[in-house]
Amino acid sequence: NAGVMQNPRHLVRRRGQEARLRCSPMKGHSHVYWYRQLPEEGLKFMVYLQKENIIDESGMPKERFSAEFPKEGPSILRIQQVVRGDSAAYFCASSQKGRDSPLHFGNGTRLTVT
Protein backbone atom coordinates (compact mmCIF):
# COMPACT_ATOMS: atom_id res chain seq x y z
CA ASN A 1 0.00 0.00 0.00
CA ALA A 2 2.82 2.37 -0.87
CA GLY A 3 1.95 6.00 -1.34
CA VAL A 4 3.71 8.44 -3.62
CA MET A 5 7.45 7.87 -3.31
CA GLN A 6 9.93 10.64 -3.87
CA ASN A 7 13.69 10.49 -3.78
CA PRO A 8 16.01 11.74 -2.69
CA ARG A 9 14.48 13.33 0.41
CA HIS A 10 17.29 15.86 0.58
CA LEU A 11 19.51 17.03 -2.25
CA VAL A 12 22.38 19.49 -2.04
CA ARG A 13 23.79 20.95 -5.22
CA ARG A 14 26.33 23.67 -5.95
CA ARG A 15 25.38 26.48 -8.28
CA GLY A 16 25.61 25.36 -11.88
CA GLN A 17 25.07 21.67 -11.21
CA GLU A 18 22.08 19.62 -12.26
CA ALA A 19 19.35 18.34 -9.95
CA ARG A 20 17.23 15.29 -10.71
CA LEU A 21 14.18 14.61 -8.60
CA ARG A 22 12.31 11.35 -8.93
CA CYS A 23 8.70 10.45 -8.22
CA SER A 24 6.89 7.12 -8.33
CA PRO A 25 3.10 7.62 -8.22
CA MET A 26 0.70 5.52 -6.24
CA LYS A 27 -0.15 2.17 -7.78
CA GLY A 28 -2.85 2.58 -10.39
CA HIS A 29 -2.33 6.33 -10.76
CA SER A 30 -1.38 7.63 -14.17
CA HIS A 31 -1.59 11.37 -13.47
CA VAL A 32 1.46 13.07 -11.94
CA TYR A 33 1.85 16.66 -10.77
CA TRP A 34 4.88 18.57 -9.54
CA TYR A 35 4.56 21.44 -7.08
CA ARG A 36 7.13 23.69 -5.50
CA GLN A 37 6.97 25.11 -1.98
CA LEU A 38 9.04 27.83 -0.38
CA PRO A 39 9.24 28.03 3.45
CA GLU A 40 6.06 29.40 5.05
CA GLU A 41 4.26 29.48 1.70
CA GLY A 42 1.68 27.46 -0.16
CA LEU A 43 2.34 25.06 -3.00
CA LYS A 44 2.79 26.45 -6.50
CA PHE A 45 1.87 24.27 -9.47
CA MET A 46 4.65 23.50 -11.93
CA VAL A 47 3.67 20.74 -14.33
CA TYR A 48 1.08 18.02 -14.94
CA LEU A 49 1.95 14.85 -16.80
CA GLN A 50 0.35 11.63 -17.87
CA LYS A 51 2.31 8.67 -19.12
CA GLU A 52 4.69 9.91 -21.84
CA ASN A 53 2.83 13.22 -22.18
CA ILE A 54 3.12 16.69 -20.70
CA ILE A 55 -0.44 17.95 -20.28
CA ASP A 56 0.18 21.33 -18.67
CA GLU A 57 3.53 22.96 -17.96
CA SER A 58 2.24 26.47 -17.44
CA GLY A 59 3.79 26.75 -13.97
CA MET A 60 7.26 25.61 -14.93
CA PRO A 61 10.00 28.07 -15.90
CA LYS A 62 10.76 27.85 -19.61
CA GLU A 63 14.49 27.62 -19.10
CA ARG A 64 16.52 25.08 -17.13
CA PHE A 65 13.46 23.09 -15.95
CA SER A 66 12.09 19.99 -17.62
CA ALA A 67 9.88 17.08 -16.62
CA GLU A 68 9.08 13.68 -17.98
CA PHE A 69 6.96 10.67 -17.12
CA PRO A 70 8.16 7.78 -19.27
CA LYS A 71 6.21 4.67 -20.08
CA GLU A 72 8.35 2.73 -17.65
CA GLY A 73 9.86 4.16 -14.49
CA PRO A 74 9.35 7.19 -12.32
CA SER A 75 8.57 10.76 -13.26
CA ILE A 76 11.65 12.97 -13.29
CA LEU A 77 11.88 16.70 -12.61
CA ARG A 78 15.18 17.98 -13.91
CA ILE A 79 16.73 21.34 -13.08
CA GLN A 80 19.82 22.27 -15.03
CA GLN A 81 22.43 24.82 -13.92
CA VAL A 82 20.79 25.32 -10.54
CA VAL A 83 20.82 28.72 -8.86
CA ARG A 84 20.26 29.63 -5.20
CA GLY A 85 16.69 30.67 -5.97
CA ASP A 86 15.88 27.06 -6.91
CA SER A 87 16.26 26.05 -3.25
CA ALA A 88 12.84 24.83 -2.17
CA ALA A 89 10.81 21.73 -1.40
CA TYR A 90 9.53 19.99 -4.51
CA PHE A 91 6.46 17.84 -4.08
CA CYS A 92 5.08 15.27 -6.43
CA ALA A 93 1.44 14.21 -6.36
CA SER A 94 -0.54 11.62 -8.23
CA SER A 95 -4.20 11.00 -8.89
CA GLN A 96 -6.26 8.27 -10.41
CA LYS A 97 -8.32 10.23 -12.88
CA GLY A 98 -7.04 13.78 -13.13
CA ARG A 99 -9.67 16.44 -12.58
CA ASP A 100 -12.14 16.23 -9.74
CA SER A 101 -10.10 13.71 -7.83
CA PRO A 102 -7.86 14.39 -4.85
CA LEU A 103 -4.12 14.55 -5.27
CA HIS A 104 -2.01 12.32 -3.07
CA PHE A 105 1.36 13.82 -2.23
CA GLY A 106 4.77 12.40 -1.52
CA ASN A 107 6.96 13.75 1.26
CA GLY A 108 8.95 15.90 -1.10
CA THR A 109 12.55 16.50 -2.05
CA ARG A 110 14.24 19.38 -0.30
CA LEU A 111 16.71 20.95 -2.65
CA THR A 112 19.43 23.18 -1.26
CA VAL A 113 21.67 25.06 -3.66
CA THR A 114 24.93 26.27 -2.13
Added chain:
Amino acid sequence: GESVGLHLPTLSVQEGDNSIINCAYSNSASDYFIWYKQESGKGPQFIIDIRSNMDKRQGQRVTVLLNKTVKHLSLQIAATQPGDSAVYFCAEDNNAGNMLTFGGGTRLMVKP
Protein backbone atom coordinates in the same frame (compact mmCIF):
# COMPACT_ATOMS: atom_id res chain seq x y z
CA GLY B 1 -5.44 33.56 -2.66
CA GLU B 2 -1.75 32.80 -2.84
CA SER B 3 0.76 33.61 -0.16
CA VAL B 4 3.02 36.54 -0.82
CA GLY B 5 5.78 35.26 1.41
CA LEU B 6 4.51 36.56 4.75
CA HIS B 7 4.49 34.42 7.87
CA LEU B 8 1.56 32.06 7.97
CA PRO B 9 -1.49 33.17 9.98
CA THR B 10 -1.72 31.13 13.16
CA LEU B 11 -4.70 29.77 15.03
CA SER B 12 -4.02 28.71 18.59
CA VAL B 13 -6.61 26.57 20.37
CA GLN B 14 -6.87 24.62 23.59
CA GLU B 15 -6.90 20.85 23.39
CA GLY B 16 -10.48 19.63 23.31
CA ASP B 17 -11.89 22.82 21.83
CA ASN B 18 -13.27 23.04 18.31
CA SER B 19 -11.19 24.70 15.59
CA ILE B 20 -12.39 26.63 12.58
CA ILE B 21 -9.99 27.39 9.75
CA ASN B 22 -11.14 29.69 6.98
CA CYS B 23 -10.22 30.10 3.36
CA ALA B 24 -11.34 32.59 0.73
CA TYR B 25 -11.12 31.54 -2.89
CA SER B 26 -11.10 33.87 -5.84
CA ASN B 27 -12.48 31.97 -8.81
CA SER B 28 -16.24 31.65 -8.99
CA ALA B 29 -15.80 28.94 -11.65
CA SER B 30 -14.10 26.60 -9.16
CA ASP B 31 -16.21 23.52 -8.60
CA TYR B 32 -14.11 21.23 -6.45
CA PHE B 33 -12.33 22.01 -3.18
CA ILE B 34 -9.99 20.08 -0.94
CA TRP B 35 -8.50 20.61 2.50
CA TYR B 36 -4.97 19.37 3.15
CA LYS B 37 -2.96 19.03 6.35
CA GLN B 38 0.80 19.42 6.23
CA GLU B 39 3.03 18.45 9.12
CA SER B 40 6.61 19.62 9.37
CA GLY B 41 8.88 17.84 6.92
CA LYS B 42 6.04 16.00 5.21
CA GLY B 43 3.89 16.36 2.15
CA PRO B 44 0.29 17.59 2.25
CA GLN B 45 -2.15 14.97 3.44
CA PHE B 46 -5.71 14.81 2.10
CA ILE B 47 -8.35 15.52 4.76
CA ILE B 48 -11.67 16.08 3.05
CA ASP B 49 -13.10 17.36 -0.22
CA ILE B 50 -16.36 18.94 -1.37
CA ARG B 51 -17.96 19.63 -4.72
CA SER B 52 -19.75 22.84 -5.57
CA ASN B 53 -23.17 21.18 -5.63
CA MET B 54 -22.88 20.71 -1.86
CA ASP B 55 -22.56 23.21 0.97
CA LYS B 56 -21.52 20.86 3.74
CA ARG B 57 -19.69 17.58 4.07
CA GLN B 58 -18.69 15.70 7.19
CA GLY B 59 -15.88 13.31 7.88
CA GLN B 60 -14.43 11.88 11.03
CA ARG B 61 -14.13 14.87 13.42
CA VAL B 62 -13.95 17.25 10.45
CA THR B 63 -16.60 19.22 8.59
CA VAL B 64 -16.12 21.34 5.49
CA LEU B 65 -18.53 24.18 4.74
CA LEU B 66 -18.76 25.86 1.36
CA ASN B 67 -20.41 29.23 0.80
CA LYS B 68 -20.36 29.92 -2.91
CA THR B 69 -22.10 33.27 -2.56
CA VAL B 70 -19.13 34.80 -0.78
CA LYS B 71 -16.56 32.32 -2.10
CA HIS B 72 -15.66 31.05 1.32
CA LEU B 73 -14.57 27.65 2.54
CA SER B 74 -14.09 26.55 6.13
CA LEU B 75 -12.74 23.50 7.91
CA GLN B 76 -14.10 22.66 11.33
CA ILE B 77 -12.20 20.24 13.55
CA ALA B 78 -14.09 18.90 16.54
CA ALA B 79 -12.34 18.20 19.86
CA THR B 80 -8.96 19.34 18.58
CA GLN B 81 -6.03 17.15 19.62
CA PRO B 82 -2.27 17.83 19.78
CA GLY B 83 -1.86 15.64 16.71
CA ASP B 84 -3.93 18.13 14.74
CA SER B 85 -1.15 20.71 15.01
CA ALA B 86 -0.03 21.37 11.45
CA VAL B 87 -0.44 23.80 8.57
CA TYR B 88 -3.77 23.53 6.79
CA PHE B 89 -4.23 24.45 3.13
CA CYS B 90 -7.35 24.78 1.07
CA ALA B 91 -7.10 24.00 -2.64
CA GLU B 92 -9.49 24.66 -5.50
CA ASP B 93 -9.97 23.21 -8.94
CA ASN B 94 -10.88 26.19 -11.08
CA ASN B 95 -12.43 24.13 -13.85
CA ALA B 96 -10.16 25.68 -16.46
CA GLY B 97 -6.79 24.08 -16.00
CA ASN B 98 -5.60 20.73 -14.90
CA MET B 99 -4.24 21.56 -11.50
CA LEU B 100 -5.26 22.47 -7.99
CA THR B 101 -4.53 26.00 -6.84
CA PHE B 102 -3.50 26.23 -3.21
CA GLY B 103 -4.22 28.95 -0.70
CA GLY B 104 -1.54 30.38 1.58
CA GLY B 105 -2.17 28.12 4.57
CA THR B 106 -3.02 28.51 8.26
CA ARG B 107 -0.91 27.13 11.07
CA LEU B 108 -2.94 25.41 13.78
CA MET B 109 -1.30 25.15 17.19
CA VAL B 110 -2.98 23.04 19.87
CA LYS B 111 -2.15 23.85 23.47
CA PRO B 112 -2.29 20.91 25.90
